[in-house]
Amino acid sequence: MFDLELLRTFVCVVDAGGFTRGGERINRTQSTVSQQIRKLEEQLGRPLLLRQRAGKSIHLTEDGERLIGYARRLVQLATEAHSVVCAGAEAGMVKLGVPEDFDVQQLMTLLSGFARQHAEVRLDTFNGLSVDLYARLEGKDIDLALVKRDVGQEPGAYPVLASWPEHLYWVAGYGLQSIVSPVPLVVFGQGCIYRNRIIHALESAGRTWRVAFSSQSLTGIQAAVSANLGISLVPASAVLPSHRLLREQEGFFPVPPSELALVSASRLMPNVQRKVVDYLTAHLEVSNVIKKATTAH
Known part of the structure; x- marks a missing residue:
């Protein structure tokens, strides 16, 4: 079984980039840290760190690279369990x-x-x-x-x-002044309620459409509208100063709120x-x- 204290020292040394700085994180001297790393290496029967004394830097060996990810997860899980138990049932x-x-x-x-x-x-x-x-x-x-x-x-x-x-609003970029069919759409992926609202509203009005840009990111949707790639339907919080609101005169009528x-x-x-x-x-x-x-x- 792994000694969690040794694993914690190993993680601190790697993350800090050296024995001295790693020791400072866990309030241990450089010599104590070196002993703990040596003990961990002896338990595993293989070196984990390459020490370069001249530059006072360390590098992971191939076995060290294999271990570090597991070590972080084990230490994190142990810390989390300790915090939950010590904090009581409310944690x-x-x-x-x-x-x-x-x-x-x-x-x-x-x-x-x-x-x-x-x-x-x-x-x-x-x-x-x-x-x-x-x-x-x-x-x-x-x-x-x-x-x-x-x-x-x-x-x-x-x-x-x-x-x-x-409330949802139709928006376009200021460079997209004339919007003709098929209407270019900037939308989220399939399954998005806004996408469904857009398509339903346009088809109910007898207008054809095409997906000009699709993204899973709100930032991507906002940027595409600002870049005049197409129109979209967004909540008030997502409307940017670089967006213009589309009007009923242009054929974009209010949609029911979500x-x-x-x-x-x-x-x-x-x-x-x-x-x-x-x-x-x-x-x-x-x-x-x-x-x-x-x-x-």
């Missing part, structure tokens, strides 16, 4: 799915605010389209998810804990997940206001 980890087009700044504000109130809880986030997040919920890969859906949609297998309406819903993988939630739900319900806001710089044009 834990919650995995939250977040839509691909969720505002990054708002997400960071939410995460930092939650961390200040609940330092004992680790909150991991996973990005994806709503269809991907539902698949993760089904596979129990995540505990909670913020998903895009039709307003009032039946909850199905996953209970809706809270919801926020969001909603951002917080859903759970299970109806029975542990207390640690309830903390996340309560915080998001109290602090999450969906922006339906477009910047003045955009609406002025």
Whole structure:
């Protein structure tokens, strides 16, 4: 069996780039660190580090390269287990799915605010389209998810804990003044609610369309619209000053609002997940206001 203390020393030495700096991270002298590395090498029967005394630098041997990834995972898992047990029953980890087009700044504000109130809880986030997040919920890969859906949609297998309406806007770049059929579309991949809304709206109006650009990234969608590759349908928070709003006179009529819903993988939630739900319900806001710089044009 591996000695976790020796593995921790090994990881610190590699990450710090030397015995002395590695020792400083774990409050050990250079000689003690050298002894621990030597002991680990003796247990394995092979060298892990190549020492270059002149430059005071170290390099991994081939066996060291094989071990370092496992060592990091073992040390991280041991640290996590220790933290959870010592923190008591209230500690834990919650995995939250977040839509691909969720505002990054708002997400960071939410995460930092939650961390200040609940330092004992680790909150991991996973990005994806709503269809991907539902698949993760089904596979129990995540505990909670913020998903895009039709307003009032039946909850199905996953209970809706809270919801926020969001208004959608047709946008194009300022260089794309005349939009003729087939209408060039800038869209997310198949399964995206915005993509479905665009196609349904255009076909209902008797207009033909073509996919000019597709991306799994909100940044990619925004940039493609700004570059005049095509038109798109986005929430207010995703409209940039480099986008112009398409008008009814151009044949782009308002579409029904969608909603951002917080859903759970299970109806029975542990207390640690309830903390996340309560915080998001109290602090999450969906922006339906477009910047003045955009609406002025």
